[in-house]
Every structure is written in structure tokens, then in C-alpha cells.
Amino acid sequence: MTHFTPGDESAVIRIDDRRSGAGESEARRLRRLVSMHGSPLLLVDGAHLRRRFRQLGTALPGVGLYYAVKAFPNSAVLRMLAEEGAGFDVASCAEIDRVRASGIDTDRVIHTHPVKKIAEISAALLAGVTTFVVDNADELVKFRPFRDRVSLLLRLRFQSPDAVVDLSRKFGCDPREAPALLARASREGIRIGGVSFHVGSQCRDPRGHVAAVKGALDLVDTARAAGLASLDTLDIGGGFPADYGAAAVDIEAFCAPIRAALSRAPRDMRVIAEPGRYLVADAVTSVASVIGRAVRDGRPWYYIDDGVYGSYSGRLFDHATYPVDVFRTGSRRSSVLAGPTCDSIDVIADDIDLPSLRIGDLVIGRSMGAYTAASATDFNGMPRAAVVVTRDRADEAAAEPPFVMTATGSR
Ligand SMILES: Cc1ncc(COP(=O)(O)O)c(C=O)c1O
Secondary structure (H helix, E strand, O other): OEEEOOOOOOOOEEEOOOOOOOOOOHHHHHHHHHHHHOOOEEEEEHHHHHHHHHHHHHHOOOEEEEEEHHHOOOHHHHHHHHHHOOEEEEOOHHHHHHHHHOOOOHHHEEEOOOOOOHHHHHHHHHOOOOEEEEOOHHHHHOOHHHOOOOEEEEEEOOOOOOOOEOOOOOOOEOHHHHHHHHHHHHHHOOOEEEEEEOOOEOOOOOHHHHHHHHHHHHHHHHHHHOOOOOOOEEEOOOOOOOOOOOOOOOHHHHHHHHHHHHOOOOOOOEEEEOOOHHHHHHHEEEEEEEEEEEEEOOEEEEEEOOOOOOHHHHHHHOOOOOOEEEOOOOOOEEEEEEOOOOOOOOEEEEEEEEOOOOOOOEEEEOOOOOOOHHHOOOHHHOOOOEEEEEEOOHHHHHHOOOOOOOOOOOO
16 A cells, blocks of 8 residues: 655545455445545545546547646546646646646646736746636736747637536636737737637536537637637637436537537647546545434434535535435435534535434445545544545456445445
8 A cells, every 4th residue: 555645635645555356345345445544535446537538538539638637636636647648727826736746747737717816827837837828808918928938728708508517607708809809919919829618517418518619610710810810729628527426428429519519620720628527526436434423303414524514515616416325224214414513504415315324334425526625624623535546547447346326325
């Protein structure tokens, strides 16, 4: 087993290199991991992560994949994705530091936050990052002092109506205003080398991406014809969906219409994407333990050692509901599943059918890689979940039974 504490990560990351026997049940395996590493845990299935990266790469051939570090900024994940050939999309210099501390060169990094301090720009440049994003004139002129060293992407606003997380309310230039901004950049001598968009996160329908690709390519045609900018990069953002216990996402089917829309791109255009959620969400499982019980108004409450101030923070910040499993069987009744802090908002599920649980029982959260640990806090001094990588290389997939995802949790 390898123990290491990379960079400023609060959670210790451990590689669990003991292979379980082919017949080991998930319950036994998770109990074994908790007895080795403690509770709560976030288990990264490295083989699954690598598989996801390859599947998205196959579904979007020729598209450079820049992992959105914000989704799960974990060094082991960064390293595995770097080995798979990923680039990295960051929102801050702290994320750049995380990438560098993971032994990854900054020539694989793009900074895509549309609004940033000038000090952030100069520090990112000092670190070797030269691609940035703007979506308005104030942001553009921040690059005057650095004009010789940067290439910018102009972020456009296109919204996917079915995105669970809308990102177009806050960012993105109206495509109708883009030509004026491109003309301003040209006058300022600041190179805008391409366009980007993010249609919103967790889109179950690719039509938002398709419309955005079409809109962005129309702008590229207009800008090129008018001699405003050559715009040789198209960044199609993130938004690729994770499973969350629903029918598995067919990423090939999701990307087919996006591929078709991209086929219209000029031949000299570089196309990139910034996937976060799709790569990490379903690769991570939360394991927590029941630490307390109560009966309130006739309903059982179970308190576990992870909650909405911890790994389940995406309940609030990411509008996410995670499938929850337990291993105990028996008749189920409406129960409340609560986190460990003193705050009453710290409730993971208000009405969840659970069998009668005992202190020490494990509670398993599925699809818990995206925007979970990333927004966890130390509120009340509760320790964050330690991160354990359970399988690393894709070719190890056969060594362990696959995770069983059932609605009942009975085994
Ligand atoms: C600029 C940017 N790029 C990429 C992502 C990742 O998006 P997703 O997790 O939907 O793939 C986000 C998510 O907030 C983002 O803001």
C-alpha cells in the first residue's frame, strides 16, 4: 500500500493495492477497506476512470480532452488522467499548483475562468499557462500587459434547456455581441484564438451541445470572412452526463450528433472539450458509517460520519441526488439519513426507505466523484473523507468483481 499526501490536499490519498479475491462480495470488500483506512472514505475506481476517459475519447475522436480539475481535484485522479493523455482545465492558480504538484507540465493546462484578478493572470503566466478565457471587454483589457504572451478563447453564451446546472446565466458573451468584442481585441492587439462555450452541467440531451456548436461555427465563419480573427480553436466545454443510478449513459449515442455538428468545422480548426462530471462522477463511491440513531416523530433517523458539509456537499451546490445503498436486509421504512454536524441542514435524504440499521453499518453513496469532495468543508471540525484509489490500471478490471449497483442494496 502506498501512502502519500500530495500538495495541499486535506485528505490522505492511499492506493489500496491488495487485490480482492474474485469472489469477495462488495460488502466484505468495503468493510475490509474501512478497517484498513477508517471511515468515511471516497473510493476511486481507477480502472473505471481510465475507461471513461477512453470512452469519451472514442466518442469524440480528434477532440482534445481537458479534464475540468474542479470536479474532483485529486492528485491521484490527475495523474491517472495525465497518463491517459488528458489536458487540464483549471479555474484558479491553486488548481494550477495542484496539477503541478501532481507532476504534470503546465503546457497541458488551460485557464478557463471567465472572470479573474490581474494578479491571477500574471501568476498563471508565470507558471507557464498561456490560454485564458474572456467574455467581455473589461476582462479583455486585463490582458493588455500580457498581449504578447497569451491566446484567448472568447466564451459564448449558449444554454442547454435540460442542463441540471445552468452556467450561462453567469458567463458567456451573447453571440450577437461577439463580433464587436473581436474587433476590439484586434484593435488592442490581443489575440483571440478561438471560441468556447459551456452549455451547462449534466445534460441528458445533446441538443444543447449541437445548437452551440452550430452557433459557434457560424460565428467563426463570420469572423473569418470579416477578417476579425482567425479563430482556430473551438472549445465545446463540459456537460457530458453521469449515470447517478439511472440508465447508464450511452456516451457514443450522446456524442454522435455532436460529432456530426463538428464535421462542419474548418479543417484547420482544433477542437477541445472540458469534461469533468462524466469522467469522475461514476468512478467514485462514498463509504460512510452509521454513528448514531434516533426516532423522531415516529421515524428512524440515522446519523452517518459524512454529510452535506462533507462528501455529500453536492446535494446543495450541485443539485445532485446520489443513489444510496446499505448492506443490511429486512423490511424497509421511510427514514431520515443525516450527516454528522450540528446543523439541521445537514440531512442527506429526508425520506429514504431503509431497513433497520445499526451503529457501525456502512452506508454507500454511488456516483460521488463530481463536485463532492471538491466542495466539502471541515465544518464542526469533522474530518473529510480520505480518498482511496482501489484499482488503478484498466487491465486490472478483471481482478475484482465489478461494483454492483442495486436499488435495494440487498446482497
Ligand atoms: C468552465 C468550465 N469548464 C468545464 C466544467 C466541467 O463541466 P462538467 O462537469 O459538466 O463536464 C465546468 C463546470 O462547472 C466549467 O465551469
